[in-house]
Amino acid sequence: MAYRRPLAKDIQRIKGPTAPRKRFENFEETRAIASETIESAVCHPLTNTSQNKILEDYEHSVKGSFDKIVPVLKSISSIQNSNDFILQAQKLAIEELGFELPLHVLEKAWVRPLDMRALFAWSVFQAHQKASAEFFNSDPLNGSEKSPLAKKFQSFLLECGFHLLDVTPCSDGRLAHSIAYAMRIPFSSVRRRSHAGALFDIERTVNRWIKTEHKRFRENMPNEAHTPTRYLKVVTYHFSSIDPKHQGCAAHGSDDVLAAKAGFQRLLDFRKAVENSFCCGASVDLLLIGLDTDTDSIRIHVPDKDSKTDLSSWVSSQDLYRLTHHLSASMALKKIKEVIKQKSTGNTEVGMINFIAKLIENNFSQIDYVRHLHSGPYPDAGHAERFIGVGIGFKEVHLRNLTYFAHLDTVEEGAPDLDVGIKIFKGLNVIRDLPIPVVIRFDYSGRVPGERERAIDDCLRVRNAISNRYRSLVDDGLLHTLLTIRDRDLKDPAEVVGSSLDSIPKEAH
Ligand SMILES: [Zn+2]
Incomplete structure (x- = not known):
């Protein structure tokens, strides 16, 4: 795949050729698991291969437009002393990058060295604007409110007993795709606020909770206020299976036990804030999820009906993938739900079990996505x-x-x-x-x-x-x-x- 090569090259350029992956203590093990996850090209029966193709094309297209910038600017730099420099530079930029470069920077090339830093920043901003415009104009991820996928997910969420899904991943760029890719949730069906260490702002989240409940009361949106559904607050912390001591969450010193503990404490504090202020804590459910930034597999800490959660116990999508790969889609789903029930520390609501099962099922597609695109874990740990x-x-x-x-x-x-x-x-x-x-x-x-x-x-x-x-x-x-x-x-x-x-x-x- 054309996309794979520039990405690996890019990483080599950043890390330098003397940083072989073998220095990561768990690299071989994680690669073995990720590849063994199945040696053949066969995907899990629950994997959505057509969606994987759409997501791959999108990632290729957007990242490709950023990754073209340096090679094109190098070409432009090499012609800065030619007579028709501005004309040539603009021609190259439009042909290769799809936009013009700022004239006031190019015009100075005759009197001083070309400001390549300014051209680089300009190009990154243009690539961002281009991607931003495409996202809002043509909904390439099929996640807008009007998309059938989003409508279906919204109904599913209500069936599970949740009227709002609010997720806080860590602000680390390796989690920026956690909603649309790792968990395959239509972006319009979720409130996302990233924070370092996934430590969200409690006051702001309480305000959002108030707005949500007020809207239900005033407008019956997304459902009537008296319907016994809940506001689901999720924290997604992260860890690295390849290099756990160095490539985990910087905000928690690459300590995933600490990341999970701090994230869950924030969830408890949020619920307490709602309970203390409004006497209706029953309308808030909590869920803690861990994401492996090397494989995009997730682990979900199954809560009981009161959101009591064991931080040292979880269901792992990677394990479930291997356990169910040989089964039919319906048998695999049945098995997933069985394992979730086994991991529950008490009575977990059926809706919560179905929701967790859906996340695991969706994540199987992402496990296959990463595995096929990179023949193992991500090359950019x-x-x-x-x-x-x-x-x-x-x-x-x-x-x-x-x-x-x-x-x-x-x-x-x-x-x-x-x-x-x-x-x-x-x-x-x-x-x-x-x-x-x-x-x-x-x-x-x-x-x-x-x-x-x-x-x-x-x-x-x-x-x-x-x-x-x-x-x-x-x-x-x-x-x-x-x-x-x-x-x-x-x-x-x-x-x-x-x-x-x-x-x-x-x-x-
Ligand atoms: Zn982090």
């Missing part, structure tokens, strides 16, 4: 993100290792998340003399008067705070920002409201 996403939004980002998220209102509040992101990108980009591309995003509601203007102000405020915090990187042209806003009530792509690459910079407030 570590970070390989293309840009940092800062602010509130990014509904369109669903690919692994594309974006490091720092969800924040203010840089002061989100500084730890952002510092981790900058550190990661120093290793990915700055070490190669390339800048860190930072896309700032603030979603707003067009229904609320003045909120669009406030979103623009938020972008400028965060941009200025980033410039102050990482002053030397900005001064050296090693950090560039793109400011974007998006009306969350519409299906339109994000709108660009400024960039550090503007020929005339917008005035800071």
